[in-house]
Amino acid sequence: MNRPQPIEKMVEIIKKLPGIGPKMAERLSYHILKMPSGEIEKLIDAIQKARQTLRYCSSCFNLSESDPCPVCSDSQRERGIICVVETPQDLIAVSKAKDYKGLYFVLGGALSPLDAVGPQDIRIDKLLKRLKSDNISEVILATDTDSKGETTALYLAEIIKPMGITVTRLGYGLPVGGDIEYADELTISRAISGRKEM
């Protein structure tokens, strides 16, 4: 026998979620069926509430319940520095480091010629507009260190530098708590060229 049609449908939708294969989708579907109905209602409620209440901040495109978002409306922050990240999740990760007191800009992705994601598909225009209208002295490029993030950083640096704005990139090196044995060569060579006197 095949899976009953209603489960088939759940699996069909769930397996399209990122990082979830057909087996995992099946496992999740059967699990969801067995969950107490209160739990399911809570999940559906949470999804609906999140989708209703969250919006993009019109200044940095962070996801937030308010516009401008709590970061942009925080008067304690330095308004002359912008940290450019790919996603709202990246913004939260950087903000947890607590060393950075400037503002942010969420691109909403990274350039990826292979996936046909060009400059018009992420918020590069909006970033440039903001750089022109606000008085920005430094842009920190905190895109991912994979090839898409690197491409995006190079592309942005080339456009932003001629505007007279300092462009920096997050430092490369060994992750804290990491084991040198397992670090890849590229990371080690970046860590060597970025070495500091103790």
Place this chain on the structure above:
Amino acid sequence: MNRPQPIEKMVEIIKKLPGIGPKMAERLSYHILKMPSGEIEKLIDAIQKARQTLRYCSSCFNLSESDPCPVCSDSQRERGIICVVETPQDLIAVSKAKDYKGLYFVLGGALSPLDAVGPQDIRIDKLLKRLKSDNISEVILATDTDSKGETTALYLAEIIKPMGITVTRLGYGLPVGGDIEYADELTISRAISGRKEM
């Protein structure tokens, strides 16, 4: 900044699903937020429909839209053999092999003393009741081959054999398409003792 409260709530619920850690839960939550609303409605609809229409077959405890389920109501099947599985997913996997023409029984789990799952927590009583009332000549134990499944099979064999019913266990050996190099010792020794003349 922390994650906005509505996302936090989604992550909180999603990370309780099996096989999903906090990072994956975050990734899924942000993905769900970005999905077109039609897609979300489809997912919620599918979950609700599956939960409303699916029930346990009162004979084999398979999940089905009808009771008895399509397998139990199939008059072509041999009614004297029962294949005992742990979950409805296992039933579907066995039925896909197509060699088996008998009926099934879904235990709804496996014995696991460490997790405090005893005989009263799975459908052992109901299985024994069915074995007594129906005219069953053979029970095939198709529980998993992990320690829980093995324990359950041994426990069931000990109870069912005295009832004069033949008890068999699925054959062990190398999985088809597998690489001997990567098979574990126990599987190889089971495959050797289960070798067949060609």
